[in-house]
Amino acid sequence: MKTTNRPLVLISVMLAMFVGAVEATIVATAMPSIAADLGGFAKYSWVFSAYLLMNTVTVLIYGKLSDIFGRKPIFTFGILLFLFGSLMCGLADSMDQLILYRLIQGMGAGAVLPIATTIVGDIYSAEERAKIQGYLSSVWGISAVSGPAIGGILVATVGWEYVFWVNIPLGILALAGVLIFLQEPKRTGKPSIDYAGAILLTIGLVSLLYVLVEGGVGFEWFSATAALLISLSATAFILFVLVERKVKEPIMPFEIWRNKTILFANLVSLTTGIILISVSSYLPTYVTGVMEQPAAIAGFTLTAMSIGWPIASTLSGRLLIRIGYFRTSLAGGLFLVAGALLFVLMRPEAGPWWAALSSFVIGIGMGLTSTAFIVSIQSAVTYEKRGVATASNMFMRNLGSTIGVALLGTVLNTSLLKYFESSNKNYGLDSINSLLTVDSRADMPLEELRFLQGGLSLALQNVYAFMAVFAVVSLLLIFGLPRDKGVKKNVE
Template identity: 75%
Template sequence: MKKTNRPLVLAAVMLAMFIGAVEATIVSTAMPSISADLGGFAKYSWVFSSYLLMSTVTVLLYGKLSDIFGRKPIFAIGVLLFLFGSLLCGLADSMEVLIFYRFIQGIGAGAVLPIATTIVGDIYPAEERAKIQGYLSSVWGISAVTGPAIGGVLVATIGWEYVFWVNIPLGILALLGVMLFLVEPAKKSKPSIDYMGAFLLTVSLTAFLYWLVEGGVGFPWVSVQSAALCGGALIAFAFFILVERKAADPMMPFDIWRNRSILYANLVSLFTGIILIAVSSYLPTYVTGVMEQSATVAGFTLTAMSIGWPIASFFSGRLLIKFGYFKTSLAGGVFLVIGTLLFVFMEPGFGPLWAAMSSFFVGVGMGLTSTSFIVSIQAAVSYEQRGSATASNVFMRNLGSTIGVALLGSLLNSSLLKYFKEHNLDLNLNSVNELLTQKGREMIPAESMVYLQEALGGALHNVYAVTALFAGISFLLIFGLPRKKGVGADVE
């Protein structure tokens, strides 16, 4: 009988992780240039929100489908959709079109990270997972180190389109590696797909996301439209819970949440998702618009997070074996709090090195917590639930990022508008576009430049203050994790 070629499958999974790393860092680095080229700074956060919304909604469905039909076919569908969306994104000629293509890209992205991570949980025994997941997360981070730098170079030379197209050849190699060298056990279960649950969750998250992004900007927070969106989101989510409790094979099996390892790991991941998107989405904007640095320099400040992440992930496997999940996660929580507080105290005169240092500490915190959570969750469930359990953690982190980019984007926009109104300035959100490139800044009158930079700096300071608050919440939630040592399986 043919056996799985573990080294080649692991290499293919690492390439899949590279896609996720590049997507998170290169696009963030390129966004100031994309916004300056296509216009529409008011829709800046929607470029992230559209992608995150669909990847968040589909991750649970893909996790369940992989438990039913196997990892290979679902992984293939996700990667192909992601690559098709990447191709289209590079062809976008307006911000609205780019947002639509990002929806397509996000639909595919929902399969890449959770199934790649689940595959590693399948092919390695419990005692090896801590080390391998640490390596996997390290490679994800090491790959991301080159992302911001390459993104900055591509933007400065041949154009931002290539930050999307760079995914395509590596995605094809990852797909071939998994399809050719992964051997899965035969599936005996009868397919039962929770379409209604997927639909209701999509409706709920879409309404909630639109309310967060446009509230206070497109319509007043206290208005009929605001109440309709918020109420609709809550009603749809209530129906989602009812449907999941009655479904024969729910996309979100609530019984796995009774395990404390899964419950608290997922709750912490919700808030770390907010922290991650706050740094990756808005740090380049601060460095280019307020500190007046190039896209390349902004990319290197994000690279610092990508350096901290793999270093922490590499050591987390050893820390998990020696100290257990709780102490390793707690150390990660401390680094997240330190990193976010450094952002709060950041001033334009501190320069990009301060931004890079803050980013590095956040990366260390993410590396320690994410690796610990994945290993603990996969040890807490059987093979038949591993896809859903792993997907639940990725879902919560993605949900955090989805909520974060909407909430923080709304906070940013409303803070800018408030500043313009208080100072009686004839400026709007699109006026910020000119701040994001050297050429644009040269066209802004000196007096307007001062006001715009002060407005953007103050608005981003508000964003980082809220991010630090979420880091504090995540630190407190870590105390709910079980405090036993070791990384053995909890179930047979």
């Protein structure tokens, strides 16, 4: 009987996570150029929202299906769908098309990262996971260090389309490695799939996200449309809970949430998801539009977060063994608060180095917390629930990012509209497009340029103020984690 080749499976999993990390950063770096080319700055946040929405909706479904059918078939389906979406994104010729293809891409991405992480939990012991998860998290840094830089180069040379197409050869290699070198136990018994739960979860999240993105912009907050969407979302979530309590194989088995480690790690992941998206989505816009820096420099500021992340992740693996999950997570929470405060204090005249430092400190906090959470959650459940438990953490972070990009997009758009109204000047959200490229800024009158930059700077400062609030909430929630003295050896 063939056995799993752990080193080669690990390399394949790391490559899959590389693809996910590149996607998370390279698109954000290219978005100013994409918006300038395709237009539609008012739909800017939907490029992120569409991807995150489907990622969030499907991650729990894929996690549960991997527990039923095995990791390999679900991973294969997800990564192929992700690569197809990547191909089509590069072929989009309008913002609406790009949003549609991002939905497809996100639907596939929901399987890639959680199942890749679960595979590592399957083939390594608890003590080994503390070190290996640090390596996996460092892949986010390594790939994201190159991602924004590559994104800037691709945008400046062959075009923004290639920020999507770069995923394709890497994803194929990762898939081949998992298919060839991972051996799984045979499954017995008839599978039971929770279709009703999946549909209700989708309806609830889509309704919630849409009202958050368009509320105050596409329609008034106190309107029939908003009331209908909020009611639909609330009803769907209530029915989802009722269904999950009755079905044989729920997408979200609520008993895992009774474990304090899983509960508080996931709650913190929800808030850190908001922090992460506020940096990765809007920092390039600030550096490009307000600081007047090229795309490569904007990419560098994001790269700084991705340098801090792997450094902290590697350190986190060692700290978990020595001082335990709680103290490691607490240190990460303190760094998140410090980084958020640096963003709040950032001003245009401070230059990209201040932006990079703020990003780096956030990266340290993310690296310490994310590694600690994954290892602690996987150690808290058996093999049969490891897929859905790991997916629950990914789900909460994705949900945080989904809510965050919608909420913060609303804060950004509303702040800009109020700024324009207070000046009695006839500007709209799409006026910001002209700040995003060197050529368009050069053609603008100086007074108009400074006016629009002032509005964008003010709006983004409001975004970072919200981010700081969630950083403080993250720190407070960490105190709910059980106190421990380190990872026990030889524990499965």
